[in-house]
Amino acid sequence: xxxxxxxxxxxxxxxxxxxxxxxxxxxxxxxxxxxxxxxxxxxxxxxxxxxxxxxxxxxxxxxxxxxxxxxxxxxxxxxxxxxxxxxxxxxxxxxxxxxxxxxxxxxxxxxxxxxxxxxxxxxxxxxxxxxxxxxxxxxxxxxxxxxxxxxxxxxxxxxxxxxxxxxxxxxxxxxxxxxxxxxxxxxxxxxxxxxxxxxxxxxxxxxxxxxxxxxxxxxxxxxxxxxxxxxxxxxxxxxxxxxxxxxxxxxxxxxxxxxxxxxxxxxxxxxxxxxxxxxxxxxxxxxxxxxxxxxxxxxxxxxxxxxxxxxxxxxxxxxxxxxxxxxxxxxxxx
Ligand SMILES: *[C@@H]1O[C@H](CO)[C@@H](O)[C@H](O)[C@H]1NC(C)=O
Ligand SMILES: *[C@@H]1O[C@H](CO)[C@@H](O)[C@H](O)[C@H]1NC(C)=O
Numbered sequence: 001x002x003x004x005x006x007x008x009x010x011x012x013x014x015x016x017x018x019x020x021x022x023x024x025x026x027x028x029x030x031x032x033x034x035x036x037x038x039x040x041x042x043x044x045x046x047x048x049x050x051x052x053x054x055x056x057x058x059x060x061x062x063x064x065x066x067x068x069x070x071x072x073x074x075x076x077x078x079x080x081x082x083x084x085x086x087x088x089x090x091x092x093x094x095x096x097x098x099x100x101x102x103x104x105x106x107x108x109x110x111x112x113x114x115x116x117x118x119x120x121x122x123x124x125x126x127x128x129x130x131x132x133x134x135x136x137x138x139x140x141x142x143x144x145x146x147x148x149x150x151x152x153x154x155x156x157x158x159x160x161x162x163x164x165x166x167x168x169x170x171x172x173x174x175x176x177x178x179x180x181x182x183x184x185x186x187x188x189x190x191x192x193x194x195x196x197x198x199x200x201x202x203x204x205x206x207x208x209x210x211x212x213x214x215x216x217x218x219x220x221x222x223x224x225x226x227x228x229x230x231x232x233x234x235x236x237x238x239x240x241x242x243x244x245x246x247x248x249x250x251x252x253x254x255x256x257x258x259x260x261x262x263x264x265x266x267x268x269x270x271x272x273x274x275x276x277x278x279x280x281x282x283x284x285x286x287x288x289x290x291x292x293x294x295x296x297x298x299x300x301x302x303x304x305x306x307x308x309x310x311x312x313x314x315x316x317x318x319x320x321x322x323x324x325x326x327x328x329x330x331x332x333x334x
Contacts, residue, residue, distance in 0.1 A: 030059040030151040032142035037063050039165045044070035045274035114222035117148035121230040143172040151227040154236040158249045166251030175243045182208045266313035
């Protein structure tokens with residue numbers, strides 16, 4: 001009884017302080033250097049919600065228009081925009097996923113890490129922004145390619161949070177002390193699931209170790225020198241140390257979609273942060289939806305009848321591979 005009265009008092013005090021705090025808005029700087037527009041989606045959703053509550057949001061990304069749509073101040077340095085456009089112009093992420101190939105080669109992913117940093121920090125707009133005497137209360141970084149953005153964290157000497165946009169990539173969470181056992185954590189760039197045999201587990205572990213080694217090399221020998229050069233004569237603290245300093249993580253995953261894991265209390269799973277309430281289907285979409293399985297499998301029909309069917313149907317990309325040569329399709333084709 002006593003406890004409940006104290007907690008009620010506590011909540012009332014909290015509400016009162018929230019009301020007072022509502023008067024002065026905070027300035028929040030969001031940074032995503034991801035190479036695809038999907039990285040900006042959770043940022044834009046969060047920005048809309050923060051702006052609606054009276055905060056000032058500034059967003060750095062390679063995609064002009066996104067920040068403006070989300071009510072934020074836009075910062076799209078030309079160098080970054082052009083670099084990302086160039087880098088991704090012949091990409092087919094979905095296609096390679098369906099064929100069972102890795103979406104991008106490890107070498108390309110590594111190159112992207114430091115080239116995107118160089119492109120952003122050497123741009124006149126970024127330099128102007130850094131020297132405009134702005135202050136921020138909080139920085140919100142993308143968990144993917146966050147190392148470069150840590151330079152901004154140092155520059156503005158503000159606390160930072162992560163949105164781990166690539167939900168299956170758990171290394172940013174592991175850097176903060178969350179367990180990432182290789183034996184039961186499928187490597188994000190592989191087709192493995194939690195069900196692996198001994199050999200697959202070994203290969204999976206090797207992939208994790210290789211990725212960590214590459215990450216260390218990338219940060220130590222490329223990102224750190226770039227940041228030291230860009231952020232003044234005294235340089236920045238060790239990027240590896242700063243990576244362990246995030247205050248909170250919004251993890252773009254959910255135990256019903258990714259694997260259920262126990263995280264430390266500084267991680268909140270926020271998958272579908274950007275989702276809108278559902279609306280009823282129109283007549284046309286209803287009809288299309290009924291057609292969808294046939295339409296989606298059309299390009300696969302030929303492949304399925306060849307001796308070694310590749311996993312290419314949307315079903316297989318999401319769950320288990322399609323059984324080879326389904327009877328129904330055989331009869332339809334003959
Ligand atoms: C937010 O932006 C408005 C308009 O640009 C400005 O007047 C205000 O001072 C800003 N607030 C903070 C906390 O920076
Ligand atoms: C980590 O954060 C704390 C508190 O904000 C700060 O004092 C410390 O310098 C940071 N460490 C690094 C390596 O950035």
